[in-house]
Amino acid sequence: MAAVTLNQIEKTYPNGFQAVHGIDLHVQDGEFMVLVGPSGCAKSTTLRMIAGLEDISSGKLSIGDKQVNHLPPKDRGIAMVFQNYALYPHMSAYENMAFGLKQLKLPKEEIQARIDQAAQSLEITNLLQQKPNEMSGGQRQRVALGRAIVRKPDVFLFDEPLSNLDAKLRVSTRIGIAKLHQDLKASGQQATMIYVTHDQVEAMTLGDRICVLNAGKIMQVDKPMHLYHYPANKFVAGFIGSPAMNLAKAMLERKDQHWFITIGSLSWRLPDVLTTRLTVDSSQPVWLGIRPEHIRQAKTEARHDNTIDVVISVVESMGNEQYLYFEWLGQEWISRMGLEGLEHIQINSSQALTFDLTNIHLFDQDTEQSLLRPTF
Amino acid sequence: MGLLLKGILVTTSIQANTQQVHLSHKTPWLTLKHVQQAAKYLFLSACGLFMVFPFLWMFFGSLKTNDEIFSNPLELLPQHFHWYNFVETMQSAPFGLYIFNSFEVALFTTLLVLANSSLFAYALTRFTFRGKTAMFSLVMASYMLPAAVTYVPSYIVLAKLGLLDTHAGLILSNAASVFGVFYLRQVFLKIHPSLIEAARIDGASELKILWAIVLPQCKAALTTLGLITFITNYNSYMWPSLVINTADKNLIATGIRQFFIAQGNYGLNWSHIMAASTIAVVPLLILFMISQKIILSGIADNGIKE
Numbered sequence: 001m002a003a004v005t006l007n008q009i010e011k012t013y014p015n016g017f018q019a020v021h022g023i024d025l026h027v028q029d030g031e032f033m034v035l036v037g038p039s040g041c042a043k044s045t046t047l048r049m050i051a052g053l054e055d056i057s058s059g060k061l062s063i064g065d066k067q068v069n070h071l072p073p074k075d076r077g078i079a080m081v082f083q084n085y086a087l088y089p090h091m092s093a094y095e096n097m098a099f100g101l102k103q104l105k106l107p108k109e110e111i112q113a114r115i116d117q118a119a120q121s122l123e124i125t126n127l128l129q130q131k132p133n134e135m136s137g138g139q140r141q142r143v144a145l146g147r148a149i150v151r152k153p154d155v156f157l158f159d160e161p162l163s164n165l166d167a168k169l170r171v172s173t174r175i176g177i178a179k180l181h182q183d184l185k186a187s188g189q190q191a192t193m194i195y196v197t198h199d200q201v202e203a204m205t206l207g208d209r210i211c212v213l214n215a216g217k218i219m220q221v222d223k224p225m226h227l228y229h230y231p232a233n234k235f236v237a238g239f240i241g242s243p244a245m246n247l248a249k250a251m252l253e254r255k256d257q258h259w260f261i262t263i264g265s266l267s268w269r270l271p272d273v274l275t276t277r278l279t280v281d282s283s284q285p286v287w288l289g290i291r292p293e294h295i296r297q298a299k300t301e302a303r304h305d306n307t308i309d310v311v312i313s314v315v316e317s318m319g320n321e322q323y324l325y326f327e328w329l330g331q332e333w334i335s336r337m338g339l340e341g342l343e344h345i346q347i348n349s350s351q352a353l354t355f356d357l358t359n360i361h362l363f364d365q366d367t368e369q370s371l372l373r374p375t376f
Numbered sequence: 377m378g379l380l381l382k383g384i385l386v387t388t389s390i391q392a393n394t395q396q397v398h399l400s401h402k403t404p405w406l407t408l409k410h411v412q413q414a415a416k417y418l419f420l421s422a423c424g425l426f427m428v429f430p431f432l433w434m435f436f437g438s439l440k441t442n443d444e445i446f447s448n449p450l451e452l453l454p455q456h457f458h459w460y461n462f463v464e465t466m467q468s469a470p471f472g473l474y475i476f477n478s479f480e481v482a483l484f485t486t487l488l489v490l491a492n493s494s495l496f497a498y499a500l501t502r503f504t505f506r507g508k509t510a511m512f513s514l515v516m517a518s519y520m521l522p523a524a525v526t527y528v529p530s531y532i533v534l535a536k537l538g539l540l541d542t543h544a545g546l547i548l549s550n551a552a553s554v555f556g557v558f559y560l561r562q563v564f565l566k567i568h569p570s571l572i573e574a575a576r577i578d579g580a581s582e583l584k585i586l587w588a589i590v591l592p593q594c595k596a597a598l599t600t601l602g603l604i605t606f607i608t609n610y611n612s613y614m615w616p617s618l619v620i621n622t623a624d625k626n627l628i629a630t631g632i633r634q635f636f637i638a639q640g641n642y643g644l645n646w647s648h649i650m651a652a653s654t655i656a657v658v659p660l661l662i663l664f665m666i667s668q669k670i671i672l673s674g675i676a677d678n679g680i681k682e
Binding site: 051052053072073074078079080082083084086087088089090099100103104147151 | 568570571573574575576577578579580584588589592593
C-alpha cells in the first residue's frame with residue numbers, strides 16, 4: 001500500500017511566516033493527485049514536506065501505513081522529478097539513472113536490467129551515454145523520469161516537471177506521464193503520483209483528483225470535472241477554467257415562492273434546477289459567477305429577460321473558437337463562442353448576449369463559499 | 377614566483393574570455409570593435425610581459441656570469457650561455473633534497489587544505505545549524521590577522537605537540553585555509569540545491585554527495601585553490617625558517633638562503649642563485665601546465681551551467 005496521508009500538516013518558517021495551514025489530504029494508493037494553485041500557495045512546499053526536503057512544523061505525514069515525519073528522504077520510498085531536471089551534469093544519462101541504485105547496493109546486472117527497461121519505455125536508449133548538456137530539454141526530462149522509474153518507488157513526486165519545456169514538448173511529455181501512470185498501474189507496480197503544477201490544463205488532464213491550494217490552505221479536492229462544474233468557492237471558480245469565470249456582485253432575493261438574482265438594474269428569476277440546489281433560505285448579497293461559454297449570442301427570434309445588449313471591445317480568435325470581451329456594469333466580461341455565427345461579429349459592434357441561467361454559480365459574499373449544492 | 381604564476385592564472389582566464397568574444401564578432405573590415413580588440417590584446421600582452429619579465433630575467437641571469445648580471449647597460453640575454461652554472465649549482469648544495477622537501481610539504485598541505493576547506497564550505501552552504509553565520513564571520517575575521525601575529529602562538533602549539541623541526545609540524549600548521557573556505561563556499565553556493573536534494577532522495581550520504589556530486593562539478597575551482605595553496609607552501613620562506621632547524625629538512629626557499637647567505641658570500645654568486653631559483657621553479661611550471669587545461673575548461677563550463 002502506498003497511500004499518502006497528510007493530517008493537519010503545518011509549515012512555519014523560523015521567521016514566523018506560516019506557509020501551510022493545517023492541510024488534511026488523503027492520496028489513495030495508485031491515485032494521480034495534482035496539487036494546483038497560484039504562485040506562493042505552498043504547493044511546492046507541501047510536496048517538499050512529503051519528500052522530506054522540508055521539515056514539517058506540526059501534523060502527521062504517513063506513506064503507506066508508516067508515519068514518515070522524521071524519516072530522511074531516502075527512507076520514504078519516494079522518487080522525485082524536479083522542475084529543472086536536477087540531472088548530475090558530470091554524469092551520463094546511464095550514470096544518472098544508476099546513481100540511486102548504486103546507493104541501494106543493487107547488483108550490477110539488476111541495475112543494468114532496470115535501466116534498460118526504463119530506457120526502452122521512455123525511448124532514451126540511444127541517449128544513455130550522453131551527458132545532460134548534450135541533450136535537449138525534453139530528453140533531459142525523460143532521463144529525469146527514467147531516474148525516478150528505475151528506483152521503483154512507492155510514490156512518485158513531480159515538482160512542475162513540464163515548466164521548462166516549450167508548448168509542443170509540454171503536451172507530448174504530459175501525455176507520456178499519463179501513459180507512464182497507466183502502464184505502471186497495468187503492470188501492478190506502485191503508481192501513486194503527486195504532481196505539482198500551476199498550469200490548470202496539466203491539472204485537468206492528468207489528475208484523477210485535483211487539490212486546489214491557496215495561501216497554504218486547501219480550497220477544494222475533487223475530480224477535474226467536478227471542480228469545473230461545481231466549484232466549492234469563489235477562488236476555485238476563478239482559478240479553474242480558462243478563460244476564467246466571470247464574477248460580479250449581485251443580490252439573491254426570495255420573493256414569495258421564487259428566487260431572483262438581481263444584478264445592476266436587471267432581475268432574473270432563477271430556474272428551478274438551481275433553486276433546488278440552494279443551500280440558503282433567505283435573501284443575501286452574493287457573487288454571481290458564469291463561465292464564458294455560458295454567455296451566448298442571443299438568437300434574434302427568441303430574446304429573453306436574461307439578454308443584454310453590449311458593445312464588443314476585443315475579439316480574440318483562437319482558431320477553433322473566439323473570445324469576446326465587453327464592458328458591462330463597470331467591469332470586463334468575457335464570452336466564449338464557437339466559430340459558427342461569429343463571422344458577423346466586429347470590434348465595437350453592438351451584440352445581444354444571453355446568460356444561461358441554468359449554469360450560473362452563486363457564492364456567499366462574506367465566506368465566498370458556494371451556495372449551490374453539487375448534484376453528484 | 378607565486379605571484380607570477382597567480383598572475384598567469386588570472387591573465388589566462390581573461391584571455392580565454394576575450395577569445396570567446398573575439399570569435400563571436402568576426403567582421404571583414406576594420407571597425408571600432410577591431411581597434412578596441414587590438415587595444416585589449418595590446419594591454420593584455422603588456423600585462424603578460426610585465427609579469428613574465430622577472431622569470432625571464434631569472435632564467436637568463438642563471439646563464440650569465442656574475443659580471444654580466446651587473447653589467448652597465450643591463451642586457452637581458454647573456455653573451456654566452458653558461459649552462460654549466462646549473463651543474464655547479466646542483467653540486468654546491470642538496471637542492472634536489474630541498475625541492476623534494478618543498479614538494480612533500482606543499483603536496484600534503486594542499487591535500488589537507490582541499491579536504492578541510494571542502495568539508496567546511498559544504499557544511500556552511502548545505503546545512504542549517506545554530507551559529508552558522510557567527511562561525512563563518514569568525515573564520516573570515518581571522519583572515520584579517522597578519523600572518524606574523526600567528527607565528528608565536530603557532531610556534532608554542534607546535535613546540536607543545538613536539539612537532540618543531542618536522543615537516544609534519546609545517547603541514548599541520550598550514551592545513552586550514554580561510555581563503556580556501558571562503559573561495560569554495562562561494563563556488564558551492566552556485567551549485568543548484570536541487571542537485572543536492574536529488575542526491576539525498578537517491579539515498580546518498582552527505583559525504584557521498586560532497587564527493588560524487590559537488591566536487592566533480594568544482595574541478596576548476598579545486599585545481600585553482602590547489603595550485604595557489606601548493607605554490608604558496610612550496611615557496612614558503614618565513615614560517616619554515618622559524619620551524620625547521622636541521623639543514624636536510626630545509627625547504628627550497630630556506631635552502632637557497634641558508635646556502636648562499638650563511639656561507640657569507642652574499643652577492644658573489646648571483647648567477648648560481650638565479651640557477652637555483654630556476655631549478656626550484658621548474659616543478660611549479662610543470663604543475664601549472666598540467667592543471668592549466670582543467671582550469672580553462674572550468675572557466676568555459678561556467679558559461680553553460682544552468
